[in-house]
Amino acid sequence: MTAVLEISNVKKSFGGIKAVDGVSFDVQEGEILGLIGPNGCGKSTLFNCILGQLTPTDGEVKVDGKVVTGLRPSELNRLGVSRTFQLLQVFPKLSVRENLILAGQEHQGNMMSRLFGPSDAGLSAAADQMIGFFKLDHLATEAAGGLSYGQQKLLDAAMAFMGGPRLVLLDEPAGGVNLTMLGDLKERLAAINREKRATFVVIEHNMEFVMSLCTRVMVMAEGKLLAMGTPAEVRANPAVIEAYLGH
Amino acid sequence: MTINGKYWRIALGLAVIAALIIVPMNFNRYGLYILSQWAVMTIAAMGLNLTLGYAGQVSLAQGAFVGIGAYAAAIMTTQGMPLIAALGVAIVLCFAIGWILGYPALRVQHHYLAFVTLAFSTLAFLVFRNEDWLTKGIYGISGIPRPNVLGFATNRPLPFYYFCLGSLAIVSLAMWWLIRSPWGRAFVALRENPVRALSLGIDTRRYTLMAFAIGSALGGVAGALYAPLTQYIDPVPFNLSLSLDLLMMVIVGGSGFFFGPFLGAMIAVLLPEWLRFTQGYYLMLYAIAVMLLLIYSPTGILGILDRYLAERRTKAASALRAVTKSRLETAP
Amino acid sequence: MSNLLDLLVAGLATGAIYALVAVGFTLLWQTSQTINFAQGEFVMLPAFLMLAVMHAGAPFWLAIILGILLSLLLLGLGFKLLLVDPMLRHGVLPLAIATMALAIGIKEAVKQFFSAEASPFPSIVPAGDVSILGRVVSLQSLGVLALAIAVVIGLTMLLNRTSIGHQMQATAQNPTVARIIGVPVERMILLTFLINAFLVALASLLITPIYLAKFSSGEVLGQAAFIAAIVGGFNQVRGAIAGGLLIGVVDNLAAAYVSTQYRAAVPMVLLIVIILFRPQGLLGRPEERTV
């Protein structure tokens, strides 16, 4: 197995606040890594540092062995890294289908072919398939801003898959998604993981989801790595129970 | 939109085009001048509509680009060069300057961006006015010739109007193509949610600069037509108020709608003319009319149409939902 | 050297005027996220209202009171009901454009119903000069500066220390949520525009004796003040003071040491530089969002 993502000693502080305080770990190809930790422990900030949304104060991020710190999110995405956001991030005035085409179009052809080629960049079929899968058929032509919370969340996840990514970072994909749908989503992730060897890092507070989906779970607390291990190990770890799980 | 609706739209479009060609044939010089002005301003507004309406980048510099285009045309054609060359220079120059002006948009947005571009617009005006050696300063450049197009002289108002109309047609087609291409979608993404766009591999930086550059280049085209239209230019028409007028055209017509600039320019160019009979009150009435229009439809004239279409769409969607519903209800 | 001091003092005097007008921009942004392109005209108009009352034979003090009341009515209540209400929901631009049209409307109306000529305006501050550090400064300028500072302090206290102020800001930042937690949103918006109307009336009273009452004086003033507001920090009322004074001084220094022909360029360049290197302005608060 090779490491798709290598994080070494990443730090990020805002003024005096150390949001991420020296985190290092690797993600192997084909892995589904869960990332959990109390609110405000720096999970989303870590994602943002990895993906170039924020510049880390210190440390290094490698994708496929290549240093990517300082690359912009779009460049990372072109390398096959995509993501979802914790807070709703869709294009509210575009229709669901347009949202999905948009999410994939930069992975088709080049600037010129996108200017002179077909209007949908050849993605209509793929988009409709995605729509079907997430049960958004009756909403395909509706503006994404008018979707319910959970539907937008699903759309956001669907968008992350349109570019055929190799590494996907999901920030709380389950929040607000109906349990039945969530089961489907989980299966979908597992399937993509199996068939396309895509790698996932998932931030989630839904323990059932994390524990049943992930091969490995990492726990953060106060910007630092608190524990790392299989779901069962983590669930039994007293420090994790104390800081995060409760009971 | 049903098939029927589509035919209606095409028919309507052809009728408007035919009217634009035929009706002005017996207009007087003044009427043709105003219509030519409308065509020119529409081109400039279309450029701004791309930058602002589609890509969401507020610019108060479009007037300056019209100025740059106009000066390029005036200086070159009074030196005996053909307008087509001047047009090329205007496009390239405005594209390049627009590209550079786009850089601030990578750092700031909204009103901050508006003011950076406003500052640029003021600087451009000062250059037009102060650099006498190039622009003849405040005295302006007179005796700007009108071009020969395909061997036809356009000195008379009617041929020149057709020249402007033809230019407008070409620009419109190019714009239409651009907007419906994936680029157009990327521009909208920039406006709607740049953060998400970036994470989807959309090079927001390049698209932002493109939006500025292409929009500005269209400003340059408009300027290069404006110079032979008035045959005299000085710096004053290209001050901030032109930029504000163009902005008004875009918003009043309906920003982010393809036909918005056509209507916006019509309001801005023709409405004051229609109101002239009220003498001293005409600008006041014009201002009131613009305000009333925006009060009635803050999203511009095409916003009204859009509201109507949206209603039809939701009706259709509602029906779709009803179907889903009955299907689910009959399911076990 | 003495020359430099002269310029500084003169620049501060002009800057105080910009500051006083700029406060309105920052106030409206902080409390309703609106941009009023007619703010310069808003400052121009009350003076004419007062002049009109005086022409009708009323004494100056009565004209001031009536002028302020009329401003509250027209520029506060009327503005809010007619333009702000229908457009506020549709984002910044439509309203901004509507205020541009309004600016034209006000200018034309003043020209049509009063005069295209400039007229002098009585000063409530005695017209004398005082000497500070050996420099001659007019009492009027000092009055403007004092008022600008007082207004900024007063508004800052109101916005940051009182519940009303928080409610006004909440209304601006997220009206739906403000409504949900019981903020009387309509009243807050009205209050915002009434305060603005009151401020422009005061500003008009102090500035017009220096600027003269003229239909077009709002253009220059509005634009300079706008730039001052951005430079100082658009989302903080206190930014107006910093920006106003800075622009006033820079403008004067530029005219003296750069080139009078390019005088207007210098504040613009300053604006660009400041926005690019400190987008939030000198005293503004950076707009941070987590994603």
Added chain:
Amino acid sequence: QGAPIKLADVAELSGGGATVGNNWKNGIDLAIEEINAKGGVLGRKLEVTHADSQSNPGVARAQVQKALDNEPYVLLGPGYSGSVKVTSPLAAEAGIAQIMGGEAAELTQGGNKFLFRTSFGQQSSMPKVAKYINDELKAKSVAVVWVNNDFGKGGRDVITKEFAKYNIKVAADLSTEAGQADFAADVSKIKAAAPDAVFIYLNEEESARILKELKRQAVTVPLMGETTLVGQKVVELAGDAANGARGHVGLTTDAPVDLVKAFREKFVKKYNYVPDHNGLKGYLAIYMIKATTDKMGKVDSKAFADTLHGLTIKAANEPGILMDVTFDEKGDIDRQGFLVEIVEGKQVVKQVLPKLN
């Protein structure tokens, strides 16, 4: 009793030149009202349409085009030299006389046979100013303050040329903006240059502001200007600070001429304010039309320009013309002028500069 005689006016009714244009328009309306009250011209009433150029040459061109399409008897305006420049070829092409308010020197130099001034062009007024500065003020170095538009720049260009003839040095050459409010920096530059005199060529309001600032900074050298420095408006706006300012005045409502005083009273009565020279220009334009038409004895738009060239109109015969005036072949004007000084808030005529011929 024929149909009314149609006149068309295109002026700066809004935008930067609104003050100019509105004065001009009011002057025109006043004259027409008077003439029509007395039975019109050759028994026909005058009728004018006003159009707004928005102080923008492009719009001016459109409006003039529109006006010409309606075939007026004579075209009036515009007042901005740039706007005159774009529109005069149209009028010439249509063969219609254009009586305008622009003062830029070059307007009448191009051999246009249809263009007429209502006041001195800068090429006739500036030499008088320069001569006065040289002969009377004996200044060897002068600071020039001008407003950076076509009016100000034109004046500045002519006067600096004239100064060169007298070997007068331009100690400071200060461009200012229309609508500028703060002249502290300009005045401190003037002080630093220590000239023997200051030549000020600004609009009325800015003139008033710079006069105040000159006083505040205690500049005591003679201040010289043109009509716009010593007008009643400036005195009203600048108060004490205007005292001592001198200027050459081609047209002023303060002229020590009874007819002009009477005009001023009529104007104030109708419009409630004291007109500047643009009000006079508009008024005179109409009386030029009347005198020329009376002279021709017919309303003939084609012959109009020919008749007006070389015509002398005497105030004795046509009181509305206020002062005797002669038009040369270029359409330039010759008339009495004045050198005035503000003394205790009043214009005092120091010299009368007689008509050249």
Added chain:
Amino acid sequence: MSDAILDVQGLVGGYGKMTILNGTSFSVPAGSITTVIGPNGAGKSTVFKAIFGLLKLREGKVVFKGRDVTGLSQRELLNAGICYVPQGRNIFPELSVRDNIQLGAVVARDIADLPARIEAALDKFPVLRKKAAQQASTLSGGEQKQLEIVRGLLLNPQLVLIDEPSIGLSPLMVQQTFNILKELRDRGVSILMIEQNARSALEISDYGIVLELGQTRLVDKADRVLNDPRIGQLFLGGAMTETAA
């Protein structure tokens, strides 16, 4: 259910011409926790908006304590004793955390013990105390949600409408929030909650409502809803339990 504090009767309404609610009816027994579940887009949030006067209804009415409150303003509803914590992110980004919280009490009449109440709330969410002076937009997603919950419960309401409070909260904080809701219920406050985290929510609830396509599919005791196999299959991810087990 005669002692219903809230009675929702035949609501019909939606966005523009689109109908989302097709005659939704249910009632909320006083002093209970009632949880609404249903698929995404069923119209759950829309019902809350309708109750809280944020949606124009075409038909139906909302009765609170026997009084028709349909179409009242939010201020009036708050004064009547209903408060509402919406879904998603609903903070005032440029105000400080403390100012945000204090704004929760704009309509409060008894402000004497307000500081004490705020302190008590901050005790339950210590992160917020630590960050009280920070600008609210710099909070993490979950912290923002905590802020909203604190702000929303600052008044002494009789009925709380709370829309998916668990989104973004860590398990510990979900427990904390549910504990607070239970405490409120024990003090006699009625709670109407929407949750996708349906199992945990139904466990602390007294009643459950299943909403689908804008209509009430089922209203029953919470444990019965939880154990209804068909409901489990359709809305609670029936298969999930097996994999998790």
